[in-house]
Amino acid sequence: xxxxxxxxxxxxxxxxxxxxxxxxxxxxxxxxxxxxxxxxxxxxxxxxxxxxxxxxxxxxxxxxxxxxxxxxxxxxxxxxxxxxxxxxxxxxxxxxxxxxxxxxxxxxxxxxxxxxxxx
Amino acid sequence: xxxxxxxxxxxxxxxxxxxxxxxxxxxxxxxxxxxxxxxxxxxxxxxxxxxxxxxxxxxxxxxxxxxxxxxxxxxxxxxxxxxxxxxxxxxxxxxxxxxxxxxxxxxxxxxx
Numbered sequence: 001x002x003x004x005x006x007x008x009x010x011x012x013x014x015x016x017x018x019x020x021x022x023x024x025x026x027x028x029x030x031x032x033x034x035x036x037x038x039x040x041x042x043x044x045x046x047x048x049x050x051x052x053x054x055x056x057x058x059x060x061x062x063x064x065x066x067x068x069x070x071x072x073x074x075x076x077x078x079x080x081x082x083x084x085x086x087x088x089x090x091x092x093x094x095x096x097x098x099x100x101x102x103x104x105x106x107x108x109x110x111x112x113x114x115x116x117x118x119x
Numbered sequence: 120x121x122x123x124x125x126x127x128x129x130x131x132x133x134x135x136x137x138x139x140x141x142x143x144x145x146x147x148x149x150x151x152x153x154x155x156x157x158x159x160x161x162x163x164x165x166x167x168x169x170x171x172x173x174x175x176x177x178x179x180x181x182x183x184x185x186x187x188x189x190x191x192x193x194x195x196x197x198x199x200x201x202x203x204x205x206x207x208x209x210x211x212x213x214x215x216x217x218x219x220x221x222x223x224x225x226x227x228x229x230x231x
Contacts, residue, residue: 035220037168044211044222044223044224044225045160045162045168045211045213045222045225046222047219047220047221047222049219050218059218061218061219062219095167095168097168100173103154103173103174103177104156104215104216105158105170105173105174105179105215106158106170106213106215106220107170107173107179108170109167109168109169110167111167112167
C-alpha cells in the first residue's frame with residue numbers, strides 16, 4: 001500500500017532552517033509528484049509547492065519563493081522540504097502528499113511533521 | 120490565485136440525516152482538456168487529510184458511496200446521504216487547475 005512516512009517533530013529558533021523528509025513506499029517514487037502542504041494549529045491547509053521526483057523540477061507558491069527548497073534522493077525514495085529564515089508564523093504541521101499527474105489529485109498524505117519556531 | 124469559498128463553515132448533523140457542503144471558486148475549474156479539477160478532502164480529528172472525491176464527482180478508492188460530489192464551472196457540492204459518526208471532521212475543497220493549488224477554508228462537521 002502507498003505510504004509516506006515523514007521525519008519527526010522539530011523545534012527551531014527564529015532565523016534557523018528546518019529540513020523535513022518524506023519517505024515513500026508502495027509505489028514507484030519517480031512516477032508521481034510530491035506536494036508539500038502546511039497547517040498552522042487550528043487553521044486550514046496551505047499549499048507550499050511541488051516537486052517532480054523524476055526530473056527534480058519544482059514549483060513553489062509565491063509566498064515561499066526564496067525560502068523553500070524541495071529536493072529528493074531517488075535511491076532511497078525520499079523527498080525533502082527545507083524552509084529557511086524561520087519565523088514564529090512558520091510554526092505548523094507540514095505534510096508531504098503524493099500528486100497524481102493524470103487526475104492532478106493530491107491523493108496520499110504523510111502523517112505530518114510538527115515544526116515549532118520559538119526563541 | 121484562485122479563491123475557494125466554502126459554506127457553511129460548520130454543520131451539526133443528526134446521524135442518519137443528509138448533509139451538504141458548498142464550494143465556490145473565483146474562476147472556472149473547467150480545463151480545455153474537458154476535466155474539472157475540483158477535489159474534496161476530509162480531515163478527521165488528529166489525522167492527515169484524506170482524499171474523498173476527485174474531478175468533481177469521482178469517489179477515491181475505498182470511499183463509501185454515501186459521499187457524492189457534483190457541480191460544474193465554479194459551483195460545487197459535496198453531499199453525504201446519511202451521516203455517520205465516523206464522518207466528523209473538517210471537509211476541504213481544493214482546486215488543481217492552476218498553481219498555486221488552493222483550498223477552501225474548511226467546513227467542520229459534527230454530530231448532534
